[in-house]
Amino acid sequence: MPQFAFAGRSNVGKSSLINAILGRKIAYVSKSPGKTILINFYKVNDVFFIVDLPGYGYAKRSKSLRQKWRYIIENYLKNANLLYHVFVLVDSRHLPMESDLMFIDWLKFYDKDFSVVFTKTDKSTQKSISDGLKCLKDKYGDINYFLTSSTKKKGINKLCDFIVNKATL
Ligand SMILES: Nc1nc2c(ncn2[C@@H]2O[C@H](COP(=O)(O)OP(=O)(O)O)[C@@H](O)[C@H]2O)c(=O)[nH]1
Ligand SMILES: [Mg+2]
Numbered sequence: 001m002p003q004f005a006f007a008g009r010s011n012v013g014k015s016s017l018i019n020a021i022l023g024r025k026i027a028y029v030s031k032s033p034g035k036t037i038l039i040n041f042y043k044v045n046d047v048f049f050i051v052d053l054p055g056y057g058y059a060k061r062s063k064s065l066r067q068k069w070r071y072i073i074e075n076y077l078k079n080a081n082l083l084y085h086v087f088v089l090v091d092s093r094h095l096p097m098e099s100d101l102m103f104i105d106w107l108k109f110y111d112k113d114f115s116v117v118f119t120k121t122d123k124s125t126q127k128s129i130s131d132g133l134k135c136l137k138d139k140y141g142d143i144n145y146f147l148t149s150s151t152k153k154k155g156i157n158k159l160c161d162f163i164v165n166k167a168t169l
Contacts, residue, residue, distance in 0.1 A: 002167045003041075003049040003082050006117075007073075008089030009099060010055030013119035016150035017089065018042070018052055021160055037069045039076060048167040051076075051083070057099030077110045084166050085113045087159075092118035092129045092147065096136055104140065115144040117159070122149040 008014050022042060040052040053076070054069055061069075077083070086107055090096050096116075107114045116136060118129055129147065136143055146162075148155035 001043070001046070001048050001082065002084040003051050003080060004163050004167070005051035005053050005076075005080075005083055005086045006089065007053040007086060007103060008055060008117075008119070009057040009091070009097065012055070012089045012091050013150055014052065014055060014089050017117065017119060017148060017156075018050055020148075020150040020153060020156045021050065021163075037065065037072055039072065048084075048163065051080075056103060057097060074106070077106065077112060083112060085115065085163070087115055087117045087146075089117045089119050090132060090136075092121045092124035092132060094128070095132055101139065104136075108140075115146060115162075117146045117148055119148055119150070121147050121154060122152045 006014050006018055022044065037054040039054065042050040042052070044050060053073060056069060056073075088100065088104055088107070090100055104114065104116075118124070118132065121129065133145065136145075146155050146159050148159065150156070
């Protein structure tokens with residue numbers, strides 16, 4: 001079955017977004033970020049998998065944990081032939097960070113299709129969103145992107161439609 005992966009810095013709102021997409025509280029919304037480095041797979045209607053990649057860029061994490069993270073993610077990206085698309089979550093209140101750009105560079109290296117998902121737009125401004133978008137476009141050219149708020153349930157349907165379309169193509 002096709003897989004759709006979600007990645008982003010710890011605390012970016014990944015678990016909340018996955019829960020909003022699934023319409024259920026399955027992914028663990030944490031108070032202390034950066035603890036898990038497991039890849040979670042959620043099967044949706046026997047049609048596709050939502051893949052929850054462990055959060056990156058958590059500064060307080062030890063070096064050995066960061067190395068484990070890298071090993072797990074790179075192995076997954078290298079071997080996941082059924083990975084149709086990767087959603088890279090970026091907090092819409094801030095500019096994309098070095099770790100976001102590094103992750104996108106990896107996706108390009110492994111030749112994976114991706115979209116950027118700006119999260120927490122309910123707490124953001126038009127200016128910071130367009131600044132973030134400009135930063136990404138300057139580096140990667142035209143990119144596919146989504147604007148979402150899990151709390152306000154904004155942009156979730158569009159994202160779901162995109163996934164279902166690709167999954168059933
Ligand atoms: N305002 C706002 N807060 C959010 C949104 N999504 C997540 N959060 C909050 O951001 C924090 C981290 O969320 P979580 O989903 O656990 O992020 P993860 O570490 O990337 O999985 C939590 O306190 C959430 O309540 C959103 O769309 N809007
Ligand atoms: Mg999480």
